[in-house]
Amino acid sequence: MRGVVMHAPGDVRVEDRPDPRIEEPADAIIRVSATCVCGSDLWPYRGVQKVEGPTPMGHEYVGIVEEVGADVTSLTPGQFVVGSFWASDNTCEICRAGYQSACVHRVPMGMLGSQAQHLRVPLADGTLVATPEVPPADLIPSYLAASDVLGTGWFAAVAAQAGPGRTVAVVGDGAVGLLAVLAARQLGAERIIAMSRHESRQRLAREFGATDIVTERGDEGVARIKDLTGGLGAHSVVEAVGTQESMMQAIHATRAGGHVGFVGVTHDVAVPGMELFWSLAHLHGGPAPVRRFLPELMRLIGDGTINPGRVFDLDLPLDQAAEGYRAMDERRAVKTLLRP
């Protein structure tokens, strides 16, 4: 089969890779209907994270079940399924508490490489959620968004306790930040402040439910949030970048007793203890337990309540993956969808 392999920073190729096979009785094999490039794929692409030899890429996917292992009971070939970037059993104590991304048996899907024609999904019963029927083509991008960026933005908004009566600020205007805006709106937030200086992203933020746009960053951005909230700061702040500046911007923009939900992968970030202490903010985040939210998100997509697929502004055949990466790296695209 054809699949994306990263050889070195900036060097992404589509090559022949071995077809995946059932390896464990809990596995399923899916034919990938759509996959995409994640903001976190740009860390190795930009050389921030090491590339240890040729690496199959991708951890977001929707597809059609082709084959299931002997222990799989809830899925049958032909079903359309969505899974998240962690395979999880969905039965252990951590999964039952809603933290499937820390399942005691978790498997990182990134190791298996979803940017390909076929994909092996371990712990298929726990990991995959099927739609009642195969959805129409125009809903595919939205279901694909649920696999990571929507689920991650949603988790961030939940971690930040976005809800009725709350003012929510979102730091980061990538796909996750934009979908955290959508999530905050769905969760009933009263006021949603998107922090963005890119006009096209501001437009999408407004479409997703942002009521205010702040273009300033760092201390100036914090000052603007305080201006907009009677000097107190936002109740809920989503951090969807993962740098020291964005994390401190999020903490400083939160009122005492408020909540920061952070999902940017915090490379080279260190949170100064005294600043966290005096902020009196709650801090929660990490790799999003997308599986917790999948059934609800898929219902909202299926009935047309939300349209998160709008974050894909570049739609390419899998063979043009290199251009998909390049466009995101150069910020010409928010997020690239790839069709195997």
Added chain:
Amino acid sequence: MRGVVMHAPGDVRVEDRPDPRIEEPADAIIRVSATCVCGSDLWPYRGVQKVEGPTPMGHEYVGIVEEVGADVTSLTPGQFVVGSFWASDNTCEICRAGYQSACVHRVPMGMLGSQAQHLRVPLADGTLVATPEVPPADLIPSYLAASDVLGTGWFAAVAAQAGPGRTVAVVGDGAVGLLAVLAARQLGAERIIAMSRHESRQRLAREFGATDIVTERGDEGVARIKDLTGGLGAHSVVEAVGTQESMMQAIHATRAGGHVGFVGVTHDVAVPGMELFWSLAHLHGGPAPVRRFLPELMRLIGDGTINPGRVFDLDLPLDQAAEGYRAMDERRAVKTLLRP
């Protein structure tokens, strides 16, 4: 009046200080019945925090109202009152959300020096809580504990979401850590693990409700907590020390989705972003909003349900404050009560 003044690290004296007077119409003057030395008073005593010239000391207090300003409506001279280490109006939006330690009008009581015969309390209506009648002498230490260490330990246990069905680990066996054990017990925690290597403190921890004692620290302490929790870590961890080691011990001992409540003053602590990210723990803490809990804590003390005054193991006249500091510095005493 007589009052404690710190001149330099290790140099604590009891001197004549001016009697406090009503300065603002919201002030009250109290005659201090009992005060005490805080673990945080040891930071300047040990030279970790700078001493900028002679500094009146103390921020914990109970006493009898002597005089009230023109705007004070809820207090009358002769009442016995407890206040916390932040004066707060208890009416602003932040106070109403339960974060009185970040009240928009807050005044740090430490600036006023409660280790003295008399004390001015700003924002008296918001800050002070009166008992129905003047309590018997044997309850004074417990009411004094409510002023800071009990309220702080309680906040830490609440921030860590201690409650029914939960396993709670407490890092730190000072007065705050020990009272976090008591709080966890009152909040209904199923299992309470006190981390302590001092026999007398272990005894008090057991008396307050600890079900297990762990003597190991750092990585070994974390490994013991994991052993005791099926490899998952505790649901709730209280951090009541404030060092890098204790903070990381707390984060690492918490299961994914669990909660760290931290109240140790985090000097020279930096939380590595990636460790926090992968821990999937909730982190909340800071200067405890003791005022939120005072009415409930005073009720539990008044009816004999809890006896937090047990943490005072040294009881001295105010004039012997220097020995009180020394004994805590040398860890001969958990906490020193001073009687003006």
